[in-house]
Amino acid sequence: MGEIKLKDKVCIVTGATSGMGKAIARAFYKEGGRLVLSGRNEERGQTLEEELPGTVFVPGDVGNVEDNKKLVDKALSTFGRLDVLSLNAGMLGLGSVVDLPISEWKKTLDVNLSSIFYISKYAIPQLKKDRGGTILINSSIAAFKSFPNHPAYCASKGATLALMRQMAVEYAPEIRVNALCPGPVDTPLIWDSAKAFEDPKTAVENAANATLLKRLGTPEDVAKLALFLISEDASWITGTAMTIDGGILNT
Template sequence: MDLQLKGKRVLVTGGSKGIGKGIAAAFLREGASVAIVARGEEALATAGEELPEVHTISADLMSASDREGVYEKACELLGGVDILVNNAGGSNGSTTMDTSMTDFEDAMQLNYFSAVHMSKLCIPAMQKAGSGSIINISSVFGRESGGKPTYNSAKAAMISMTKSLADEVIKDGIRVNGVAPGSILHPTGNWQKRIEQDPEKMEQFVQDQIPAGRFGTVEEVSNVVVFLASEKASWVVGATLNVDGGQSKSNF
C-alpha cells in the first residue's frame, strides 16, 4: 500500500533508539524526510550511522528553550514540519509515597509537557498549510495501572490531550492521534534488561499478561504510526490505538 508519504517532512522526538528510531526508519522507507531529536550524543551518532538519510538534532526536551530550538533547527533542516511524532519519554520513581514531587514534575516535563509544547510550536505552520499530522506515543499504562505512577499519570494526560487537541485543530486540516504500545522488546529497552536479569520471570509474565504470547516489536508499533500519519487514516481523529497484542485490560 502506498501511504503517499514521499517527500513529507517528519520530526520524531526521542528518535535515537528503540521505538523512536524504528518510527524514523519506517518513515524513511516511505520516502519521507526525517529529523530525529535526542539528548544522548552517542545514541544520536549511532542512529545517524544506521540511518544515513536521517537528520539528527541534539537537545534536552525537558527544557522549553531547547524545544524551541529543536523546532527552528527542524525547519532549517527539513524546510518545515508536516508530521510530528511526540515519542520522547521515560519512567522514574517507584510508588507514589516513595517518589518525590520533583520526580513527578520531571516525568510530566519529559512525557507530557514536551509533547504539548512541540505540538504548539508546529501547529501554526500546519494551520497555514491547511494540513498536518501529530502522533503522540503514550502507553497502555496511560489507561490502566501497571507502570510507575509518574509514567502512568503523564501518559494518561497525553491521551486526554490527544483527543482535546484533535477536536480543536481538525477544522484546520490537522489530525492528532496517538499510539499506546504495550510491552515492546528492543535491545536498549527495559524489557530486554529484565529478560537478562530473570528470564524465567519474564517468560511467566508473557504467559500471564500478553494474550498473543510474546513481546511486541518496534516494527509493529512503527507500522501503525506511519498509517495514522498518512491520508489513508483521514477519518481517524483523536484516537489513541492500543498496539499491545491484547495486553491491555481495558475495552476501549
C-alpha cells in the same frame, strides 16, 4: 513499485535513537520522509544520520522548552516545512507515591507530558500553514491501567490522551492528532520498568505470556501502526487512542 507514502513529508521524531522511536524513524525514512530526529545521545544520533542519509539529528532534552523550539526551527531551516510530529521520548520515574521524590515526579511529567505541549505549541502554527499535518503521541496502555510503582508514568500517560483529544478538537480539520497505546514492547524501557519487580527477567517473561498473542511486541510492530496513522491511509482518523498490545488489556 507501490506508492511512496511520505514523499517529501517533513517529520520530527523524538526518542529517535532507541526502541520504538528508532524503528519509527527507519519506517518513515523508507517511505520517503524527510526526518528531523531528536535524542539525547549525540553518538547514537550521528550513527543514525549515517544510516539514514539526509536526515538531521538535533540533540536535546524534550523536557526543556527551548530544545523543543530548536527542533521545530531546525525542521523549518533545513526543509522549509513541517508535516508530522511523532513523539516517542519517555521515561518511567519509578517509585510508589510515598517513595518517589517530588523532583522525579516533576521530571517524569515534564518528559512524558509537558514535552508534548511544548513542541505542539511551536509546531501547530506551522503544521496549520502547511495544511494536512498530523501529530502522533506514543502513550501507553498505562493510560488505562495501573502498574506497581509507576504512578508518575501512569498519570502522565493518561494525561497525554486528554491532551491528544483536546488538540484534535481544537486544530481540526487541518491537523489530525492521535495516540498509540502500546503494551509490552521489547525495548530498553521495558527492562528498566521490570526493575520495579523483584525478578526483572521473570517480570518481562510474565508480561509476554500475559498477552493473548504470547509474545512481546517488537518496535517494528509499533512502527507499522505509526506509519499508518500518520499517512494519508488514516486521513479520516483523529482524536483516537489506538491500542497495540498483543491483546493484554483483554486479559
